[in-house]
Amino acid sequence: MAGMTTPGPPTEPPEAERAVDCRGLSHRFGDHLAVDDVSLWIAPGEVFGLLGPNGAGKTTTIRLLTTLLPLRQGRARVFGLDPGRRPMRVRRLLGYVPQELSADGSLTGRENVMLFARLFDVPRAQRWERVTEVLAAMELTEAADRVVAGYSGGMVRRLELAQALVNRPRLLVLDEPTIGLDPVARSGVWERITELRAATGMTVLMTTHYMDEADALCDRVALMHRGRLRALGAPAELKDQLGPGASLEDVFRHYTGDHLGDAGRQGGLRDVRRTRRTAGRLG
Template sequence: MTEPAVRCTGLSHSFGTTRAVDGVDLEIQPGEVFGLLGPNGAGKTTTLRMITTLLPTAPGRIAVFGVDVARRRMAVRRLIGYVPQQLSADGALTGRENVALFARLFDVPRARRGEQVRLALDLVGLAGDADRTAGTYSGGMIRRLELAQALVSSPRLLVLDEPTIGLDPVARSSVWDRITAIRAATGMTVLVTTHYMDEAAQYCDRVALLHTGRVRALGTPAGLAAGLGPESSLDDVFRAVTGDRLDGDEGGIRSVRAARRTARRLG
């Protein structure tokens, strides 16, 4: 029997007295694009941080391709590429230097680094701009550069936290075109959070809607929309699940400010 790409069981996490994640159970299958949706404060980013070993998992359990996150953190990290909301590229370095830095951080063998960097840049369509400083890149190019950073170690699971935040529609499409092409070419599993329901409906095989730290709806975008009626959309599902509430406590004002700073820097 094939192991799920990600299995979360009874996952919970609190910040002080605030329960950000409250008993989440999820299974993500190998090769699928899985969307984690919900309003600010729903628990999406906290869940991602636990999956990527950046926050402790107790209580609860997470396995990535059968590898226990709590017991074998380094082994899990070798399976994952992660693009956070906040910018991770250094504007003073060239695109190639940025990706090479991540190759060293991910412990890509020295003999393979040059080729892995070249392949990653080619995958995201930045080979021709690799020797320009990242500070001269557009917002869409920066996001594609961060994809290259995450891909340089050939991960089996690509985790993307709001990958198109602050981008215009053309740049958003460009980023998703690259994600779709990479997934088709490699069979990579993709776990993504987004507030854009049109993105989730178009690109995700399945989605889970979180609200107040719990999974409130799970299924295909089309199936969830059809459950509300023939004219319904994923936006309608979102409203039905959340009651139109877009506030929350996850990350608080600092999280909002960080997202806004990211949007401004991306242009």
């Protein structure tokens, strides 16, 4: 992540101006309380990281905000809109890259992105231009008309980013965006995201197990454990609380007692699917 720096934590905006605002958010799966009274806000243009061990509640929180789970307890707003009452309007503001594989290996890269352009209701007259634009932004122009089954893991993830960006979202949600990728592919994915954020001012909400990513890229992070928020602030602030020389991984261990695992290395489409299936079961 060398050379990637963030401008520092934002000042708290008025409620009406927040990209995301959660108050007392909770969610149960049967008797299991997956998200427990989570309250946080995200400023427009901010890169905000949700960190925590597997099973901490990160993915459930994201699914509540992206309308994939019903809001039963607490309050949430995305650019002032209630995901429970205005799901379609919220979805039009979002680009979402889930842990689960969202690219179809039997289609070409261009066909995959065109499918998402239709799903996001991009106007017909603009679709070809938009699809070409995001493929170029993800450096996939040369591979655009090849079948995705032959893509490397890094190419698959960049394709999924192209899919999520084709509707020009105000909020890009990334759930473990570089899981299973080698360091070179990880860096390439983040370079593309950083460039797009600088160009468009979009807000980014991400989860990751890679503390170097969170440290280098996030303006603020929230550390979750067993469904609850344990710490929230700028990475530098959280490290300073533990003393000189502390790392964000030290912060992680301090609040959770857990250690970070190896998310694995990239392969082709089959390896990416297997890695994400495992991550999805765990967290």
